[in-house]
Amino acid sequence: MSKQVLPVLQPDQTCCAPMTREPLGEADAAELARMFKALSDPVRLRLLSLIASYEGGEACVCDLTGPFDVSQPTISHHLKVLREAGLVDSERRGTWVYYWVQPVALNRLSALLQAPVPARVGA
């Protein structure tokens, strides 16, 4: 068995020119808007960040209900929206489903939003 070394992608190599560099086309905008829509709910944002910051990079669905004041079916619905937007992926192992973030998708959005900050003197 040969030793295999995979490159670690840096955020700026993953994809997508910043939207400040050139105007977005219709198809890209439609796809990206769908991903941003998945991020447009406070509970979904907190769920995503909880999964992303979980030790080992993945969280059991059994750990994801406690911190929220909403029902288990509501959490399941939000997780489904995040998964369908390509922001998380999941796998059933025995009784529980485990979730982890899709870093390439997050970095795609991150790169898109990077903006140069102009140095303004005065006003």
Next chain:
Amino acid sequence: MSKQVLPVLQPDQTCCAPMTREPLGEADAAELARMFKALSDPVRLRLLSLIASYEGGEACVCDLTGPFDVSQPTISHHLKVLREAGLVDSERRGTWVYYWVQPVALNRLSALLQAPVPARVGA
């Protein structure tokens, strides 16, 4: 009058730990979700990117209707949503209103979404 040199903020200095580092609190999530909601419409995303990539960094509202197959009042509504979310700012000069992006706000969202990509060998 003394010469004034303002620092140029780099994206990673602007604000906010990546959401992969620690779970978002309720207040931050509510505020950020509002900004993502403004990005969740394809026409708004294209408008924002058109403004951001405009020569000189600002665009007259008179240049923002042509590329879209929607009415002027609809464009005005979308621009209002972007402005209220803190993603663009505007100023009237004579007949026209001019728009520019708020780079600090965009970079805040960009930093939030940065995710380390794990080097996975095999599956």
